[in-house]
Amino acid sequence: MKHGKKPTRRQKELIQDKKLNPNNWLVVKDSQEVFEIVHKLSGKLRSYSKH
Numbered sequence: 001m002k003h004g005k006k007p008t009r010r011q012k013e014l015i016q017d018k019k020l021n022p023n024n025w026l027v028v029k030d031s032q033e034v035f036e037i038v039h040k041l042s043g044k045l046r047s048y049s050k051h
Contacts, residue, residue, distance in 0.1 A: 004028045
């Protein structure tokens with residue numbers, strides 16, 4: 001399982017835009033191309049394109 005960090009306010013807004021609860025997700029990668037988050041309990045990884 002990848003380890004993530006607590007999301008910033010801007011990242012929380014991005015997670016909420018995806019209809020997810022930001023309290024349950026940690027940020028793994030936030031680059032110009034990709035936004036990756038991992039679920040705190042299940043370890044499920046989601047990846048979204050920023051384009």
